[in-house]
Amino acid sequence: MPKIGMEPIRRAALVEATIAEIGAAGSLDVTVSAISKRAGMSSALAHHYFGGKDQIFLAAMRHILKAFEAEVRSRLNAARCPRARLEAVISASFWDESFQPSVISAWLNFYVLSQTNSEALRLLRIYQKRLHSNLTHDLRSFCSARAPEIAYGIGALIDGVYIRAALGGPRETVEATQIVLRYLDAELERK
Amino acid sequence: MPKIGMEPIRRAALVEATIAEIGAAGSLDVTVSAISKRAGMSSALAHHYFGGKDQIFLAAMRHILKAFEAEVRSRLNAARCPRARLEAVISASFWDESFQPSVISAWLNFYVLSQTNSEALRLLRIYQKRLHSNLTHDLRSFCSARAPEIAYGIGALIDGVYIRAALGGPRETVEATQIVLRYLDAELERK
Amino acid sequence: MPKIGMEPIRRAALVEATIAEIGAAGSLDVTVSAISKRAGMSSALAHHYFGGKDQIFLAAMRHILKAFEAEVRSRLNAARCPRARLEAVISASFWDESFQPSVISAWLNFYVLSQTNSEALRLLRIYQKRLHSNLTHDLRSFCSARAPEIAYGIGALIDGVYIRAALGGPRETVEATQIVLRYLDAELERK
């Protein structure tokens, strides 16, 4: 029974199914058929809505980044001072959702895809810039001059810690956050 | 003109060709045929020597890690004091070879593969442990107690900076090294 | 021009083509491509409907056994007394269809496959049991006690005569039936 207004629902179902499949496979080697079946529709319909496999992947990536961004916003809104805001941004990277196997898999494949897919690279840049911008903004309260370079270091450290935690089996979210915060403090204490 | 003793030559050619193909494709989506053709032999022979696609990939990974390890050893041997040794270990991660597109691609795919392939994960662990061990050893000269945690942070930062540099187009090797060294100094300065 | 409801048509076409190919090759060394081409479709579609080569073979076997069973039923229905029923069951094994080269080939390969394929063995057992059951039922009218053992002998003799006839070039159907009937009579006359 085809209904009108199904498109957004179908698209959302496909995005979710894609993330789940990528998580289950650990790679982008997932078939459109498998995704479609998990989403409860035919693969032909998936093509109809997204145009092709790549588009589906990118939509999934956008979804993950959007969810992450929402989490960051939420934590930022709850923070009352620069220090709290810095901690909010950092800890957001290590929230539970980020360590879902499907999200880990998506992120790692995101890096791979960024080498060859310009849209993926664009999304990655947006993520990095937003993180950098958030960090720099609040770092200025402490050390205006070195804010950008510290922000870069923190951004890189977040990625590095994330990958190690993600590939290292169950880790404490808190632990990852503490490592980055210690780096932050070390930099801020200098001079 | 078949000759005896070809095996090591063929294997080496295949490993090199594999790395080149992965680099050209940006992903592990490379065919055994393409690899074999680049290596100047039939795909059947590639299977004969390696047994399967996975084996070829892992051999390529081992090759990259081995070359990296050799570089680290070489730089360590030239260093005359703990500080120089720390700098040797850190800068080795950002030597020119590491930023060859094919090596970048191999590393990124290495992470992806580690999620599902236990041998890949094992190799990754070895790399991480060796790095950690090298760093810890020389850090003890400066701050015996906090050496392990600082080593962990440096290792993670190296990975993070590497990924950002690798996906960010041409970067200064020196710059990447400086970022990590600054982190090192910040930690060491903390009383 | 894809239409709905094609599945049963395609499956039937594939089964028929499989039997024909096995007959032409004389062995199970037939390719899915050849079968599919003969059935007028792509090999991909054959896999889509059957899942794999083995499934196609077994479907063909089931088809042959079903046709044979139908012939037996038909002859049994036309028989009016136990003796006529025994003759019906025996002669059915040697009806014209059974000596089609493709059917002969299928049967011989059936035996081979039964060594390693449990589903094939299952089907073979069903055939043997049905034959045994049919024979025993009507033999009881003549010699209740020895019915099972005579039935076993007749079943075995049918198989043996069939193979010899099948591999011996053109034979008289009647002749094969007569040999088995003579055995039947010899047993019934005893004592």
Added chain:
Amino acid sequence: MPKIGMEPIRRAALVEATIAEIGAAGSLDVTVSAISKRAGMSSALAHHYFGGKDQIFLAAMRHILKAFEAEVRSRLNAARCPRARLEAVISASFWDESFQPSVISAWLNFYVLSQTNSEALRLLRIYQKRLHSNLTHDLRSFCSARAPEIAYGIGALIDGVYIRAALGGPRETVEATQIVLRYLDAELERK
């Protein structure tokens, strides 16, 4: 260390290995490599000695038939009267060796091969004629006129019983022999 006079040894090793491989596979789908490896030599040497895969198979068949024939001869020599000789011929078909999985597999595949390979068919005919000749010879002592037809029936029954026993899991050799002997007696008792 190539030695002279190795040829017969190599050939015998290959024949034995072939039978073993066929038994292990249950079909003729065995590779020359596997056979050669089991025989302790390279596949190239196997080709050198036999010329091709088919030749190797046929050599294996000849070996089995030769062994069987020797067993028959041996039992015939020990028999002192026509009846004993008939029993010798019949029981020989069901000696232990015949129920080795590898021999069973060879026989079943022999039938399959006989459809398309004239040499295989020729060997099969020789086996059948020899059996028929042996049986007829001694049956003449009891019923000169019907000897040929009885011999044909016994030959067919032997094959049928053998297949059923072979595919039916562990059976009593004696049982199989008894079934055929009962048929013999039933025929001889007539009139």
Added chain:
DNA sequence: AATGAATGAGGATTCATTCAT
């Protein structure tokens, strides 16, 4: 005599994608 080397040909299977309905 014996083999490692090497390959061409082929085969099962998968999959993204298209299309008529």
Added chain:
DNA sequence: GATGAATGAATCCTCATTCAT
């Protein structure tokens, strides 16, 4: 809107066979 039908192209892998040594 939605899907079953259908396929071409590709991919991994196998194997009999040949050949230089």
